[in-house]
Structures are given as C-alpha cells and as structure tokens.
Amino acid sequence: MGAKPHATGKSLPHDSAKLHVSGAAAYTDDIAEPRDLLHIAIGMSSKAHAKVTKLDLATVLSANGVADVFVAADIPGENLCGPIVADERIFSDDVVEYAGQAIFAVAAETVDEARKAARLATIEYKELEPILDPLDAIAKKSFVLPSETLNCGDAIAALEAAPHRLQRRLDLGGQDQFYLEGHIAMAVPGEDGTITVYSSTQHPDEVQHLVADVTGRSAKDVVCICRRMGGAFGGKESQAATIACIAALMATKTGRACKLRLDRDDDMIMTGKRHDFVIDYDVGFDDDGRILGIRFMFASRCGVSADLSGPVNDRTMFHCDNAYFLENVDIESHRCKTNTVSNTAFRGFGGPQGMYAVEYAIDDIARTLNKDPLEVRRKNFYGIDERNTTQYGQKVEDNIIAEIVDKLEDDAKYQKRRKAVRNFNARNKVLKRGIALTPVKFGISFTATHLNQAGALVHVYRDGTVHLNHGGTEMGQGLYIKVAQVVADELGIGVDRIRINAADTSRVPNASATAASSGSDINGKAAQKAAQKIRSRLTEFAASHFNVAETKVDFGADKVTVGNETLTFEELVQLAWFGRVSMSATGFYKTPKIHYDRETFSGRPFFYFAYGAAVSEVVVDTLTGENRLLRVDIVHDCGDSLNPAVDLGQVEGGYVQGVGWLTSEELCWNEAGELTTHAPSTYKIPTCSDLAPDFRVQLLQNAGNREDTIYRSKAVGEPPLMLGISAFHAIRDAIATDEQPLPDLQAPATPEAVLKAIEGGGQ
C-alpha cells in the first residue's frame, strides 16, 4: 500500500531557508559558547620539508591570555590520522613535510590572543630537499600509494594500427573548495571522561572514531554533532577530523571546552584541495573520429599523505571514458607524494580530471579531422545493445546520453549558433566567440562497497509530530528537506510536522560520509524504511482497533482513513499510544547489486549512472585572453526529482563551480613550496557577473531512474560540476584558427593561459 505522494516532487524551499535569510541558522561558531571556553590557534611549519632542530614555546606560553600549548608528544593515543590509511600526523614530529603543517597548538582566552601567541614560537629548521610537483615525485619514486594500471582490450596494437594518432600532455590545475564557512570544531568535555564534539564535518562518524583514538577514549565516550555546514564540497569529508582531533586533544589536556576555528588563510594553507594532475594521452582513431585505442598516464599531486587519494585516483580511472566506449585502453595512475598539503575530496572526486582528459582527446580528434566535435562525440558514445561495457567491465544499462544530447542540441539551437559563431569570427579580429557541447556520465556509489550503507531514526510523538534523524549531513545541498519529504509522504503528513535534527553519532551510528552524491539515495531509503515500519505498526493497530482489513487503512494529507472512518494523524497516534504501539523505528539501507574487485579494477562499482549535457558559448579577447560566458544551456538527469528546486540548485551551482575550476581558479605555489593563493584576494572563485547573462537549465522530465532508488530519483551532488568542461572547450573553440587548429590551452584558462595558447602555438 503506497501513500499518496504529495511532498516529494515538490519544489519546497530549503528547510533552513527562513533561518538563513534571517541570520538565525546556527553554524558551529554560532553555538552559544560554554563557560571557560578556550580558543585554539595553530603554529604551522614555514618550510616545505625540514628537520625541526629547535622548538621553543616559552614565549607562546607566557603570552597574554594563553592557557596551554600542545605538541605531538602530548597526544595520549597515536599521532596518526587518516580516513583510510592512518599516515597523517596531527602534529609534526621532528620533520615537517609541508609548509602549513601543524607543529603545535596554543589555547588562549580569546581568538585574538591565541592567534597572536601562535606567532611567537621560536622554531629553527634544517631544510631538506622538497618534492614539489608530480613529475618530480615520479622521477624520485615518491608515492603515497602504489601506482595502478587498468588495461582493457589491446591499446598498443590498436594505436599502432590506427589511421590517425595524437599525443598530448595536459597540466590540469587543482581547486580549493572555498566553502564560505572555514573549518571549525568545538570540543566540550563532559562527565566521566566523555566528550562532545561540534564539528563542521561531512563525516561525524569518522570524527567520533578518530577523536576516540587520539584522545585514548572509546567510541561510546565521544559524540559528534553537526546540524549544518556552511558549504563543504568534499573539503570536510576527511579534513574536518584533524581539526576536531586538535580541539578534542586540547580539551582533554586542559579539561576545558576548546574551539578551533581556522582563519581563511590558515584553512586554505592547512587543508587539502582537488588534486592537480599531469596527464598524457596517446589516442588512435579512424577517419570518422572513432577512438580505436587510447592510453592515459595520470599523475596526481596527493601531498604528504594518502588521505582519500586512493579512491580519488581510482575514480579518475573509472571516469576517463566519460560517456564514450573505449574498446582498447591502457590507464596508468600514479599517486604522487609531494611536500604539499595532502589533497582530498572535492565534488567529482577524481572523476572530473578523468573526464577532462578524454574530452580534450575528443576535441583534438575533431579538430584534426576538421569535424564538429559534437559529431565526434556522438560517434564515440556508449551504445545501448553493443559497445556498452566500460573499461572496468560494468555494463552501462541505463544509457540515455544520446537522448539528452539530441534534446539539448535542439533546445540550445546548437547548429545554428555554431554557424553564427563562425560568421562572427570571420568578421571580427579581436573578439572571437566559441561554442561547445559536452556530455556527462557519472557513476553513482562509493567505489568502496562497504560505505554504501545508511541508517535513520524516526520517532512519532503522541501529538503527531515527528523527529527525524539520519546519518547524512547538511552542507547546503538540501539533503535534509529531501529526506523529510520522503518521510512526510511515507507517513502521509506535511513536512511541517517533522523536526529535522542534526547529524549526531549518538542517534544514528556508523554512518558513512555524506559524499559520493549518495546522500539522498541512501539516507532517503533508510528514513523511508524507518517511516514504513512505523506506518505499518499504525496500520496494523488501526485495522485491529477499528476491526477492518489492513488494506482499508490509508494515510495521506495529515489524515488516516480506516474503513469508513477518517481520523487526523494525531488522533490515530493518540489511540496508538493508548494501545501501546511503538512509534519509534530505525531504518537501514544498503545499496544493492554493487560489487567490485579492487585488485583487478573490475566489477560493478556503480549502482547506476547520472547523465547530463551542457552547451556553453563564450567570447574571448584575443589581445588579452579575457573571456566571458554568453549563454549556457543545460539538460540534466535527476531521475524523478525529489525536489526540483533543490536539484536545479545543485545543477546550476555545480556548473558554475566547474567553470571556476577550469577558468579563474588558479592555485599557485612558490619555489619554496608555499601556497601563494590562500585567500579570496588572490584565489578567484566566480562572482555574480560571471554567470552567463543567458542561463537556461532544465531537468530531464519523465526520466525515472531504472534502478530502484528512492522514489526513482537520481543523485545530483557531483555530476553537474563536470558540465563546466563545456565552457573550457568553448574557449578553445574560440581561439582555434585555420593556422592553429589545436591550440595548447591548459586549465585553468585564466586570461594569461588563454593568451599563451593564442600566441604560443598549438600542437
């Protein structure tokens, strides 16, 4: 028996929207501070690689307001942290491995006092030679994890036999998450050795366990709570744990509540980003532009520790096909250890870099053959009944890319506008326009199968209102309202009856990170199961109480019909309470069908794929390299959307973030290995005026997920980011000329990079 859906599918506002606009939404730094709170600041290494020969904290300790300091030796547990491999030191030992690594922490009565004191330490170094880029790391065999290969078909033979062949090297920049709320955690010691940690984290469970490990506690003594984050984008998946551990360690040492809020510069210097890559490809193709064989070499800057670099780079290997059938492919993936901050998750999680590589190859093929890149893309799309197996052996069963691209080509009037662009460029010397359509196919699930599980907790109180918890965290993506919509429909009530509660490890245990776009898929299903349990108990009770068949009990619109009777939801709940019915339930979900052998890189790592495509049109000033988006058209697949407004927000925001990655967002390091772009004054994410004046985004309609996901919706967090690749290729289209059909444009396409490609020749 199904409830009548009336909340899901609706564009309800974000559950905190009114609080956001009133300044009443409490982020971790807004929580009322406990008495005697201490504020922490970090003393960081100024060297990329050095032995610390002297560390004197006397002046720090004697500074105004300082209560205590903390170094590696003060850690009761192990000085190691890390989401998969515990190889990252919370505080450096005698060797510092990157500029910005924490050497000590200081706690003081005020934030100012702590930050001032942190600068007073006497630290002497004996410098060691640093490794600062991936190629240097490969030369010196410096890796955080072993290199991996994935071979499918016979790429070498296919390349040798191919009528056409191209090689290229790509330098692909990284990206700072630039969540508006920086990293923060507040640790509050409780009675009998317990501790509560308020953390801006995508992964409260990991914070709980790592805090327990480093402070010498067990998980039962640690609670981690996160109501909301001011943005995360992957940057708070693993990296929040170190911040929380430092706050908890200092709280444990001093016996006082402690808060660590990183200043923006410290946040950008101390915490990881999207991996930058060096990529080589060698592609062979026929006269139609069909890829016959391709080899990729991926080398990523992982920084000093493994962090999430293993699965990030695996996902690069899984996504260098994007939407294209690669029959013969060799992939080589190096996870380079460098003396820079450990890179981490960022929306797309390695996928964008793989897709960028193959899209560049496709663009090169088309320009070599003097064809419309869209035609070449189509030639290479996965087929429906044939040419439908990925390089890792998963059959693509839900392929709708051709349908999406056909629709977009029409809606965006791609062909007509492509002609208009050519005409414009023939008439104009300085300004040139360009247009590109690129597709997205993105695999949904954590590649580590065991992470694809979720739990939820639902209480119905006897006034008919509902308490909802699940393991997911809210970072702005609208997960909480979407899950509430599911619970509302399962119980046949309005969402206004539901109180959405903070992620809290004491309510829902062992939850995975809210990551891999999986939030509403797995938490929605878990909450659905919890709500269904309660509804079925209420149904059973109502049937028995009113002496009707269970099939005669129906929930909807805050009412329950039982045979000929109609009760309000709270009336039934009242009766059920008197009838001693349990109205609290947990729900648990594990994603079906998936399996994957990491030894052979084969199996079905993804439950399904999400699809989309974008057309971007730009104008470029060929004297300066400045460029601007003119029009963007997007068709994106969210299955049957749980909340179209929320999903549209993810598509629009993801696209703009992807454009930022490939255009204005440039991370720079100096020769000493220091990050020189560590604040918004030097690191430029898109602003309002960068949005194309003509921006048309639609969700694909009547496109229910073929797999049994929550109400047949699809994950939407990460896939739209890669729609931004179309903007990059539009710029390349604008600067390609008959004389120079293959300009060597590198990302990010800053004005300088664009001018270099214009003036520096092609390939």
Place this chain on the structure above:
Amino acid sequence: MSEGGDNIDTSSDAIRFVLDGELYELDNIDPTRTVLQFLREDLGRTGTKEGCAEGDCGACTVVLAELNKDGSDLTVRAINSCIQFLPTLDGKELITVESLGRDGNLHPVQQAMVDHHGSQCGFCTPGFVMSLFALYKSNAKPSRREIDDALAGNLCRCTGYRPIIAAAEAMYDAEPDTAWLRQPATSANAKNKANKFKSPTDRIDALKDLQRDSCLALTGSGRTFFAPTTSDELAGLLAIHPNATLLAGGTDIGIWVTKQHRELDTIIYTGRIKELNQVQVSVSQIEIGAAVSLTDAMEHILDAYPDLDELFKRFASPPIRNAGTLGGNIANGSPIGDSMPVLMVAGTTLVLRRGRSRREVPLENFYIGYQVKDLRPAEFIESIRMPLLGDDVILRSHKLSKRFDQDISAVCSAYCLELDGEQVTMFRMACGGMAATIRRAENCEAAVVGKSWNNDTIDAACKALARDFEPISDMRASAGYRLRVAQNLLRRFYLESRGDADVSVYSYGR
C-alpha cells in the same frame, strides 16, 4: 578652534551609534575592535558571518545609514564589518541581518531569497541579504547589470548566483517595506543600552542628535583613537602624534589588524573631517577631499569622464568602495592600486598639508620607491585635484585581472591622448602592476608624441614599453604576460581611439 592638538580634550569619550532603534554608547573599547567582533562576540548577534576577514567575500556585510550632506535624508550603504573598526560607527546607524523583518515576517528582500531558493548552505546569505537590502533602498528598478554590480562583493559557492539574481529582481514585487526595522524590544541582549527611541522610525532625528562638532578622543586597551572634525585639528594632532596611523576607510588598515595582527597604538580617523569630505568642481578641475569615499569620488569623476565606468565598476567591490577613500588608495601607494594610473596621466596633483603649510605635488612625483612616498612626518593628503581636460582629450584606463569583478589588477594601464588630425600632440601612459611603483611609461610616450597616430607608431610604442618596465612574476601574472598584455592593451586603446574596437569582453553581451 585654533590649530594645535594641545587644545583637544583627550579624556576618553564614548562613541554613540544606533542599532535596532537603540542608542549604544560605548567607552573604553579597543579602537581596533572590528564591528564584526563587536556583533558576534560582544552582542552574540551571530547572523553576520566571518568568511575571510579581509573584505573579499562579503559574508560579513552590514549596512550603515548616515545623514547625507545637508541632513535631509539618510544614505544607506553596505560595508564589510570584518575590517571596519568599531569607533567609525560613531554618529551612524548600524543595520544587520537581524534588523530586518518585523513581527515574525520577513523583509521583502529576505522573502524573495526564500521564494527563489537563493540560499543553499546559507553562510553567505546574510551578507547577500544586506547587499540586496542596500540595493533595495537605493535603486527602485535595477537592471541585471546593476544587480551584478551591487553583488560584486559577495561570494556564493553553492548557488551559482542565478537564484540570487532572481530574488533581486523579485524583491520589489512585495508590499513596500515601510516599517522595515525591528523594534527595540527584540534586541534584549544589548549591553550599554541607553535611551530607547520612542519612535524608531524617526531615524534621521536620532542621528542628528549624535553628530558632534568637536574631536572625538577615545582610549581603550592601551590604544587611542581620535576623530577630529577639521583639517586644522588633524594637522595639530599629527604634530603631536607624528607616528599615528591615519585611518580613512580602513579597507587596508583593517587587514593589518585582522590578518597581520599589527598593534596600532594611536589612530587618527579622517572620516569626520569636514574639509576632507568635500568635493568641489570648478571649470578646470575636480577637487576631492582625501576622505571622500571611492563611491562618491567616482560619481564625480564619471560625470566628467564617463569612459572610466568599467574601471570604476571593477574597482574592488561596492562595500569596499563605500568604505574606502580615494585619498586612502593614493596614500597607501600600492603598486597595484587602480585609481592612480588614470589620475596620473590626467595630470592630477595632491595637496599635502603639514601644520600650517601646504604644498601641491604632482601625483607622478609622489611615489619614490616601493611603499616610499614624498610625504614628510606629520604631513597628510588634504585633497586630490584632478584636471578637467577638454573634450578633445581621450582619457582611458584598462584593468586586467583573473576575474572581472573584485579582483586585484595584474596590470592596470591608463592613457591620455590628444590628437591634431593624425598628429599626436599629447600622449601620457602610466601602468600599475608593472614595477615597484605606479609610474609613467616614458620611453613609450616618447615613441608616440609628435608622431602619426597609426599602427606603425603603436608597434614602436609597444617595443619602447618593453624598455619602460621590468615586471615581476607572482600569483597574479607572470612577468612575460604582464609586459605582453600591457602592449596589447595599448593596441586595444589604439583601436578604441579609432572607433575600431569591439566592445570590451567585460561589457560584451551584457
């Protein structure tokens, strides 16, 4: 008042400002405490956020209402509270995100943001709401471009801005916000509360009561803050405190404190000085007081030189231009300041004052070396005199940066050209971002003056430009690109002067 700071009463005054219809009187405060710290840490008003503590992200945006020149109305402008020192609120009304809405109803700006799904994570949202509120109060029907400009100082990482723009367009559809501020009773946790205004809507009168005609002197945390009201007082104070920090808009000095943790012992604030806040336009020049905000100064300059619109729109952001001053931009002397190249080629001079004596110095002679200026101890910039050149003179400036809005220039060039037929009778060019100081391009100018204004001359000028500057490489641009693009910008200027140039990419399609 006679000249000389010794007549100034230095016992500590209290600053007075209005928040939610209540008068706040604060004394014994650290003068370098920021408005944001005061709101979040002292009042527990945590709606206003810190995103960067350097005025670049807008999460901390609040609105200041000030009496206009003749006291007839209020000027309502957004500023960055993270770098605004608390004593500069004296005599003003502070409006924060918590101030909006009444009796549980949202303000039209807030409601439009909800209706159009303008918030996702919500952390930037209070800042956007306040920038939109300032726009709502100052522009009845903004275009998309005006919306972009109004929001140039606010970063959002989640939405991609489309729904925020939709909210900005829709916020006028609701009932007008005649009663748009919260009543005093709602800020129950206010400390130092004094008289509650019986009629909080009568905000103009409230502010009139707070104006002072004598120097404010405040001490706290071992620091002293002076806010003189006349140029004479300033000259006198500087004579006594030659090492004092002269504070105008504070858009850089604020960062000294929030980022570099510098200790400023004595601060003299120019924001209250009558003469320094005046603009006088004559037939031959615009004379801009050193404390006039960039917003106001640009408005006057644009009347005479509308071609500078793009430069000024791309100069920092509205909150920074509202707080920052033209005099501060010049006095700061950054080699990447955006106002100086164009002022320099226009032949701008500075009126410098020390004690009773004044001297007038051409801007091009003011910068001696990196962060070294022709400014003696206790001397200050009183005003900036920008000549009004004839209609035959073309004055332009080009800014080049990674992002169009709110970015620091990699290169900022300016040109001043006069032709007699094809013959160049005057050509001046200056560049920022190309050397340790902003300065003229002498070799380049020499290659142009007296020549025919044609492609060959421009080719020669570009070659000569390479002899004028040896730029450095940094995170904004490489040395090679800086020089190359400075040459190409000169080519663009040539095309523009001939009417042959396409519209700039900045304006294209907008």
